[in-house]
Amino acid sequence: MFFSCNTSSEKLPILSYKIDASGQKDYYTITYEGFTNQLGDSFTTEDLQDKICIANFFFTRCPSICPPMRTELISIAEEFSEAKNVMFISHTIDPKHDSIPVLKTYAEATGIPASKWQFISASEEQTKQQAASYMTNFKPNEDGSDFYHSSFVALVDQKQQIRGFYNVLIKEDVERLKTDLKFILN
């Protein structure tokens, strides 16, 4: 029997788990500690309360995937501008260069209010731990021109559980993200 797929979000399984040494799924939630946003305010787990988040990792000098990702995320943020509990979180992977003023300038250029899109920074170690929570990582390329980082964003529900990963450089994935976001909103 055939069934179609990739067209609906009847069910979005929880993806924020690691398979532990005993082979069990060990579920966890996304938490924040030690992060600061583009306004210089601390960003903590409390800021996620009742929010549905779209999270990614980037850096402002990125010559490769970040600019088209940013364009796509701006478009999604505009489309969901009326959904007050939808928030975007962009973690810089280059905290040494991406100071708070740099993040502020970068954030303002998106035209999206800071309440809607948080650009946050922490130490490299904390950011790596956060990336692991989001099931990704990053590392500088050997020639120093770029970082290995992902073009996927994570969708996090109101209970701080990951419900999906989406490659925002692919049109169909952006549509899937919007569908899934609406599913969680409803």
Place this chain on the structure above:
Amino acid sequence: MKSKILKYTLLFIVLLTIVGGIYYLKLPNRHKAIVKTKFYHGLGIVDERWNIQSNDSSIRLITPTLVIDNIYKSMEGPKVVRSFQLNDTKNELVWLTSFETKALSTNEVDQLSNDYICHTNIDLYEGEHYSRWQLDHRIGEQYPRLTSLSNGIERYQFPEGFGFPVFTNENLLLATQSLNHNIKGDPFDIKHEVILGFKPHSKQMKPLMSKTVFVMLPYDSETPFQGPTDNSPNMCLPVETKNHSYKNDKGESLSGHWVIFPGKNTYRYDITHQLQLKDSTTMHHIATHLHPFAETLALRDKTADSTLFVSKAENYADKIGLKSVSYFSSIEGIMLYPDHKYELVLETNNTTKIDQDMMASMFVFLYDKEMDEKLKSYQP
């Protein structure tokens, strides 16, 4: 006032069309195909929808229509890319065991010649894949290609009892590109059909990991397209310097897609660093990607001075294209050792009177002991 606005608007449109036209005409064939495909799909001139069906043992993806309106050599033809899940409503562990790609008519039923398949690549979203298993050190370690099917090797399955474990809702990336070495004349439409076979989880299955190894040749980055000279008789000419270009530890430029001149040639490349072997393990499957005019691609153990496998390419006699490319598949496998050196040896024979292009890759599947230990304790 209105007529002035109209006049300047028309002038602007004419200028834009001229500039755009000049820009388009200067694009290489590959980039023209990208522009045209976006145009055809964006305006709905041809079918831009994907048809995806899955069941408990396979997923079938039929692409949007690809318009073949020109000669498209390897890596040049219209292509489409999308991510997909085997079943996004479930989170069950399954084992990928077989891969197939075909060219179809736009009625999605009639099969066409596989001469219209350049390659079909399947990639992982490595973060999601490895993080679940707490194998974070593998994220970003190498390009996350699971496998590739290409002209001459359009289907294969892993040896019995072996597979690649994925969860049904994991993101996989499909990129499939068309090819047309021979047919000139009126444009025609095709689609690609890609089928992945999978099995339910079983503790008896053994996991494979994919490693991509490929021939890269050094080129002069200052004058990349200048032909061989007396001082540099073996210099490689890259097809282009943007894609498939790499730097080695010494900062030298290398290309994985290069020009071959008429006649026979042999290319060697040490792939030890691409294999990245940390422990001894067994190799159970090899899928080879070659371009027309390749004759053989051998995987050699340099340390033991032995040939482990020779992939043989059969070229058509009456047209350009690969009729078949042999692949390796073995339950017993061949041992590979971390302290051995390995190389690829490519034999080519360009039987035409003009330059052609070449790539030579092997998608090598090794027994994944680290993953096997995780899977043995996995409790669905």
